[in-house]
Amino acid sequence: xxxxxxxxxxxxxxxxxxxxxWAFAVMILALIFNQIDYLLVILGTVLxxxxxxxxxxxxxxxxxxxxxxAVFLVVLQxxxxxxxxxxxxLLPLDYLPVTREALLLGVAMSLRMMTVLLxxxxxxxxxxxxxxxxxxxxxxxxxYDYVFMFMTALRFVPVFLxxxxxxxxxxxxxxxxxxxxxxxxxxxxxxxxxVPLVLISLRKAEGLAIAMETRGYGSNQRTYxxxxxxTRIDRVVMMAIGxxxxxxxxxxxxxxxxx
Amino acid sequence: xxxxxxxxxxDLVYSYGDHRVLKNVNLTVHAGEFVAIIGENGAGxxxxxxxxxxxxxxxxxxxxxGGEETKHCKVSQLARHVGYxxxxxxxxxxxxxxxxxxxxxVKNLGLSTQxxxxxxxxxxxxxxxxxxxxxxxxxxxxxxxxxVALAAVLAMRPEVIVLDEPTTGQDYREMxxxxxxxxxxxxxxxxxxxxxxxxALVAEFAKRVIxxxxxxxxxxxxxxxxxxxxxxxxxxxxxxxSITQLGNGLSHPEISAPFLTVDEAYNTLKPLxxxxxxx
Amino acid sequence: MNVYEIENLSFRYxxxxxxxxxxxxxxxEKGEFIGITGPTGAGxxxxxxxxxGIIPxxxxxxLEGNVLLNHNSIMEKRxxxxxxxxxxxxxxxxxxxxSLDVEQELVFALENIGLxxxxxxxxxxxxxxxxxxxxxxxSKTAALSGGQKQRVAIAxxxxLKPQVLVLDEPTSELDPSxxxxxxxxLNQLNRELGMTIIVATQKTDFLARYASRILIFNQGKxxxxxxxxxxxxxxxxxxxxxxxxxxxxxxxxxxxxxxREIPLTVAEGLNYIQxxx
Numbered sequence: 001x002x003x004x005x006x007x008x009x010x011x012x013x014x015x016x017x018x019x020x021x022w023a024f025a026v027m028i029l030a031l032i033f034n035q036i037d038y039l040l041v042i043l044g045t046v047l048x049x050x051x052x053x054x055x056x057x058x059x060x061x062x063x064x065x066x067x068x069x070a071v072f073l074v075v076l077q078x079x080x081x082x083x084x085x086x087x088x089x090l091l092p093l094d095y096l097p098v099t100r101e102a103l104l105l106g107v108a109m110s111l112r113m114m115t116v117l118l119x120x121x122x123x124x125x126x127x128x129x130x131x132x133x134x135x136x137x138x139x140x141x142x143x144y145d146y147v148f149m150f151m152t153a154l155r156f157v158p159v160f161l162x163x164x165x166x167x168x169x170x171x172x173x174x175x176x177x178x179x180x181x182x183x184x185x186x187x188x189x190x191x192x193x194x195v196p197l198v199l200i201s202l203r204k205a206e207g208l209a210i211a212m213e214t215r216g217y218g219s220n221q222r223t224y225x226x227x228x229x230x231t232r233i234d235r236v237v238m239m240a241i242g243x244x245x246x247x248x249x250x251x252x253x254x255x256x257x258x259x
Numbered sequence: 260x261x262x263x264x265x266x267x268x269x270d271l272v273y274s275y276g277d278h279r280v281l282k283n284v285n286l287t288v289h290a291g292e293f294v295a296i297i298g299e300n301g302a303g304x305x306x307x308x309x310x311x312x313x314x315x316x317x318x319x320x321x322x323x324x325g326g327e328e329t330k331h332c333k334v335s336q337l338a339r340h341v342g343y344x345x346x347x348x349x350x351x352x353x354x355x356x357x358x359x360x361x362x363x364x365v366k367n368l369g370l371s372t373q374x375x376x377x378x379x380x381x382x383x384x385x386x387x388x389x390x391x392x393x394x395x396x397x398x399x400x401x402x403x404x405x406x407v408a409l410a411a412v413l414a415m416r417p418e419v420i421v422l423d424e425p426t427t428g429q430d431y432r433e434m435x436x437x438x439x440x441x442x443x444x445x446x447x448x449x450x451x452x453x454x455x456x457x458x459a460l461v462a463e464f465a466k467r468v469i470x471x472x473x474x475x476x477x478x479x480x481x482x483x484x485x486x487x488x489x490x491x492x493x494x495x496x497x498x499x500x501s502i503t504q505l506g507n508g509l510s511h512p513e514i515s516a517p518f519l520t521v522d523e524a525y526n527t528l529k530p531l532x533x534x535x536x537x538x
Numbered sequence: 539m540n541v542y543e544i545e546n547l548s549f550r551y552x553x554x555x556x557x558x559x560x561x562x563x564x565x566x567e568k569g570e571f572i573g574i575t576g577p578t579g580a581g582x583x584x585x586x587x588x589x590x591g592i593i594p595x596x597x598x599x600x601l602e603g604n605v606l607l608n609h610n611s612i613m614e615k616r617x618x619x620x621x622x623x624x625x626x627x628x629x630x631x632x633x634x635x636x637s638l639d640v641e642q643e644l645v646f647a648l649e650n651i652g653l654x655x656x657x658x659x660x661x662x663x664x665x666x667x668x669x670x671x672x673x674x675x676x677s678k679t680a681a682l683s684g685g686q687k688q689r690v691a692i693a694x695x696x697x698l699k700p701q702v703l704v705l706d707e708p709t710s711e712l713d714p715s716x717x718x719x720x721x722x723x724l725n726q727l728n729r730e731l732g733m734t735i736i737v738a739t740q741k742t743d744f745l746a747r748y749a750s751r752i753l754i755f756n757q758g759k760x761x762x763x764x765x766x767x768x769x770x771x772x773x774x775x776x777x778x779x780x781x782x783x784x785x786x787x788x789x790x791x792x793x794x795x796x797x798r799e800i801p802l803t804v805a806e807g808l809n810y811i812q813x814x815x
Contacts, residue, residue, distance in 0.1 A: 129638055130637075130638070130639070130642050151637075151638070152636060154638070155635075155636065155637065155638050155679070155680075158680050159632050159680075163350070166345070166347070166350045167350045167351070169309070169314050169345070169350075170345050170350040170351035171351060172314065172334040172335070172338075173312055173314060173334065173338060173342075173343040173345070174338060174351065174363060174364035174367070174411060174412075174415075175334075175335045175338035175339065175364050175367040175368065175415065176335065176363070176364070176367050191353065192353055195352075195353035196349060196350055196351060196352060196353050199349065199352075199397065200349055200350070203633070204630070204632065204633040205633075206633075207628060207630050207632075207633030207634055208633045208634070208636065209596075210592055210596060210626075210628070210634075211626075211628065211633065211634035211635075211636065211691075212636060213592065213595070213596050213617055213621075214590055214591075214592070214617075214620075214621055214624075214625075214626040214695070215621060215636075215646060215647035215650060215694065215695065215698070216617075216618045216621045216622075216647050216650035216651045216698070217646075217650050218650070219618045219650050219651055219652070221651065221652030222649055222650060222652055223648075223649055223652045223653060223654065223655070223658075224649055224655075225641075225642075225645040225648065225649055225655060225658045225659075225662075226655075227655070299713060299715065300683060300684070300713040300715075300716070301683075400578045400579060401578065402578060427710065427711065428629075428707070428710045428711065429578065429740070430576075430577045430578045430740055430780060431577075431740065431780050431781060431782035432577060432780030433578065434782075456713050456714050459785065496715055497714065498714060500785060501743065501784065501785045501786050501803070501804045501807070502785040502786065502789060504804045505785075505786060505789070505804050505807045505808060505811070508804065508808045509808065509811060509812070509815075511815065521785050521788045521789050521792070524789050525789060525792050525793065528789070528793060528811065529793065531815060532793060532814050532815065
């Protein structure tokens with residue numbers, strides 16, 4: 001799970017909105033270019049932000065995990081993209097040609113994917129969820145109900161994972177095979193786990209609704225405990241990011257950065 | 260002659276991630292025993308008992324159940340030897356009648372339809388739920404649902420029955436009903452291992468107590484022996500039943516053994532107080 | 539001064555359903571510590587839901603009679619107004635916690651009712667202090683033990699500064715040390731702040747120690763009520779109802795049927811027996 005990592009860093013202190021802007025800017029830039037050196041520069045800036053936030057080591061871990069995915073993307077490109085200069089064949093008798101373009105495109109796609117995902121991970125790791133809620137509802141004026149729903153869903157993920165483990169254990173202890181490979185066994189095993197889980201979830205949901213009700217939810221006069229103001233630094237950062245994006249778009253329109 | 264051993268644990272070590280939950284646990288449970296496992300939350304009680312039916316496999320050390328090492332057995336195989344009643348029955352109920360629920364485990368054993376029916380009927384009778392056979396399990400009270408879970412285990416006729424906090428969230432009557440049922444099962448020859456926080460139940464029903472503390476066995480002895488050593492219990496953050504505390508607090512030459520139940524206290528004190536007590 | 543006045547309260551969950559509450563009359567004074575016990579299905583939870591307004595505002599049914607909270611009918615109050623007077627805590631520590639961290643959990647209700655930040659800060663600090671969990675302020679709720687979660691739930695309702703706390707089996711999922719911690723907090727709130735506490739539990743040992751009045755429910759009625767000493771002297775009846783009697787009280791009763799002050803705790807028991815020996 002990607003979690004908040006508490007640190008004392010300038011990145012952590014930024015307003016969630018500034019960080020959100022940054023993550024979206026990275027996404028736009030990564031999507032408009034597909035030349036490897038350009039993408040490497042963008043990925044580099046994301047890593048610099050991670051260093052500033054003091055979460056460099058953890059992010060390298062994430063990057064390692066994403067690498068598996070990246071290799072997979074390259075392989076896919078190689079298998080399905082057949083145009084351009086053939087470098088070599090994967091199988092004898094000239095089967096499965098590998099082209100230069102396929103390789104370049106594959107690597108570019110992987111870099112793109114890694115850059116975009118990593119920037120969002122950095123955003124989530126440096127931003128507390130409650131600050132995000134305030135930013136989304138108070139500053140961006142998204143309806144609180146939806147944001148709250150999302151937050152509670154997140155809160156209940158570990159609870160339900162735990163319940164699933166318990167239900168599976170309970171079924172396994174009764175001598176039924178929960179881990180069979182046969183499709184019928186699998187479907188059966190799913191109902192055994194799903195039925196108790198649904199019933200337990202309904203009960204938990206009712207409990208939650210009652211708890212919210214007794215604590216004044218939905219009274220339409222909501223305030224926020226921690227309002228993070230948008231500081232001058234936040235404004236400067238957001239403006240700078242905006243300029244970078246504009247510059248990127250101009251460079252791209254001039255025809256640079258594309259294979 | 261001592262009964263044969265049904266569960267043997269040797270140098271058992273187990274961790275969740277970096278957290279070492281069981282540190283070198285050794286114990287043997289013999290056929291026909293009635294064992295209580297006590298200790299604070301997080302002491303490793305459930306982690307230990309989950310090794311008895313193979314839900315967990317040792318990180319190092321061995322667990323031998325019915326003569327076979329659990330490492331090499333499937334949970335479904337071990338289920339014939341060790342029945343497990345979980346703390347919350349709702350994790351296992353998914354049929355629309357009590358009868359089907361109880362039959363579910365037995366059906367996995369590959370028996371004839373007639374045998375299955377007989378066993379289900381017998382199990383429902385043993386837990387006093389025969390009149391509820393067609394009820395929807397979720398319409399029953401928590402205590403009754405716990406008994407459905409117990410019946411489901413009973414129908415499989417395991418040698419050993421493990422119960423993880425079988426009385427949590429029930430009223431006193433339901434609590435006593437389930438404990439008395441377990442006692443009858445023990446008299447019929449089942450080996451019983453139960454986890455509980457209720458020291459009064461331990462004193463009244465168990466014969467042997469295992470005190471776990473931070474993943475180690477602090478004490479493993481008869482109830483009388485454990486309950487006369489309050490220091491050990493204090494170390495494991497447990498409190499004796501109040502009647503035992505009362506007995507241990509009285510200094511009288513006639514009172515030597517600890518009081519385990521109100522009955523025992525009454526029988527000891529009555530003659531001492533004579534016919535007429537002062538008030 | 540009476541916080542609650544309950545007049546001939548009856549309730550059914552539906553027209554074809556059996557009655558859950560059957561004519562309850564009761565007054566609860568400010569500063570009382572009321573312990574409620576009785577067998578499963580006696581109507582304890584339903585009764586508590588009538589006190590904190592979940593019935594009729596959240597769960598429907600057929601309600602007769604009246605529940606007056608500070609002399610006003612609970613039916614006519616809005617849920618939010620009831621929430622200002624009555625804090626509620628439930629049995630499942632998991633499902634009543636809304637937020638990812640403790641501080642956020644405490645401010646949840648305060649944000650809902652629209653307080654300013656200064657007041658919120660004061661209330662959060664105070665509620666954490668009263669429940670003895672100031673050190674947990676920045677912890678994640680998922681990482682807490684059951685006893686800690688229940689104290690967070692109590693603190694979260696205290697933040698609204700209620701007059702009354704209504705708790706339905708708050709310790710049923712807890713181990714002995716968690717149970718003890720929760721009851722000690724309740725006792726302190728009652729003693730030091732004069733808060734009215736109404737708690738339903740099967741753990742009668744704790745009621746014997748802390749409650750100022752015990753109500754025994756059976757089949758939707760209050761069948762026995764009074765001070766712990768008086769209630770636990772009615773042992774024939776309690777046995778019939780299946781209510782657990784504290785061991786010391788049971789022993790004393792069996793030794794001497796008409797004991798004047800029945801001992802309830804170990805200390806009282808020792809005192810009593812040593813006097814007799």
